[in-house]
Amino acid sequence: MAEITASLVKELREKTGAGMMDCKKALAETNGDLEGAVDWLRKKGLAAAAKKAGRVAAEGLVAVKAEGTKGAVVELNSETDFVARNETFQDFVAEVADVAFSVDGDLEATKAAQLPSAGKPVQDALTDLIGTIGENMNLRRAGGVSVSKGVVAAYVHNAVKPGLGKIGVLVGLESEGDVAKLEELGKQIAMHVAAANPQFLTVDTVDTSAVDREREVLSEQARASGKPEEIIAKMVEGRLRKFYEEVVVLEQAFVMDPDRKVKKVLEDAAKEVGAPVTLAGFQRIALGEGVEKKEEDFAAEVAAARGA
Template sequence: MAISAQMVKELREKTGAGMMDCKKALTETNGDMEAAIDFLREKGIAKAAKKSDRIAAEGTTYILTEGNEAVIIEVNSETDFVAKNEGFQILVKELAAHLLANKPASVEEAAGQTMDNGATVESHINAAVAKIGEKISLRRFEILTKGDNDAFGAYLHMGGRIGVLTLVEGSTDADAAKDVSMHIAALAPKYVSRDQVSAEEIEREREVLTQQALNEGKPENIVAKMVEGRIGKFYEDICVVDQSFVKNPDVKVGQFVESKGGKIKSFVRYEVGEGIEKRVDNFAEEVMNQVNKG
């Protein structure tokens, strides 16, 4: 498979490895990005694989809670300027209120629903597009329901660049739940606890760590023990209850929540534009094209 410059660039962004190392890794793995990341990690070239895509699209996240129900949403715009526009902010709040009241199963289902003003959600967004002058889209949402003895932790970071909604069971301490959401915003864990991590993901990590240790020249008889120690660190990186609490690193997040009589049931973390590829304008090239046309 031909290895393109774009592929090399993407691997560099995800691993921090040098251009030639990235090209070699992609060549060795026949262009498989995930395998190339593993290849670099096994060689000790990439210390930590950055799996998340570059943040590109603009917009905001927003959280609305009403009694025992809450919704977290992400609405995208083309520019950060429009995301701060009052009309855009009003639209986001209207969409959140509609979603919480009507509970569609998907963005597609939501698009066809009728809002209080008689317009469909899709038409209402399109009207805002016509008025504001930029493409706007409801990208995703999630609705959580809690019991009377539970708490929501709602936190918006940097005015909505990151939104986290956490559900804590067995405790009505909303401030503690919000502290957990602030932690999740900062450290971006993938799971609540170890039992949510798939056997496939752990096995893949174990294989990478084993090869890494062998490539470091460690004796085979101690590699297995080393790998298990590093697997424990891997869990700390991805499971929120195993992480050191940002407000008090002496305790784990799970211990902090237990001290409040609760347990983390679930969380949703949205970061604006994560995973969306945005067109990058080369203005110098654009100007030269115009000059040459002239």
């Protein structure tokens, strides 16, 4: 039997919002398996979250660059927001985005590529910057989007400068239509992606393990109602459609016009731009997503310092 620690119970509570005793019981029932405990609580109706956003704790900046039919986005973390406001740091992140753009958003290729202003690889230049500023930093993520014809549009949320902010989004629209109108549409779709945080492009691209897991949880919830199996099957399929509407960008209600799904917005745009429009891909990076900063106990820190 795995040890059920207080920190594990605390993490489960933060994920699900369930009570402490329910969390302890869930962990005991699943032998300390955190994700299994989340599912156990959901099956019992004690946690409603189908998915959760990672706690955003890391500081730094996200940068995007998009031109024509390609774009890149990078995330560079720092320890404090003070560094993120440093112009030297901001200029560095913007230049790294330029480098990432030249290598199609590949993270390792970006680290290894030359940073023009430093005359050395990005990773080596970052090491130098760490020494200059005196704070640890990490080029954590990079991504790219490209299309053969059409546009790649970019959007930055909470921008501190053009192309620099807290959330960076790229959207690739494949089309032979009017470029200026495609740019405008792409910006709107990118803003939607920033707000709605879709996980997948189409229903067909949804991870099968995620669907299987969701189906199992929904089946258990439906069985608790005591209805016949054939009714349960219909209930599950209906709820799965709602699941797709939450995680698949084309199935989501468009943030700027909730009466239409994103796929309908694209269909309707064909007349405006003069040609069919396909959402070929997207990238969304939110600063510090999935990274937890160490929680500091200031009183304990002062006490330890006095003891020293």
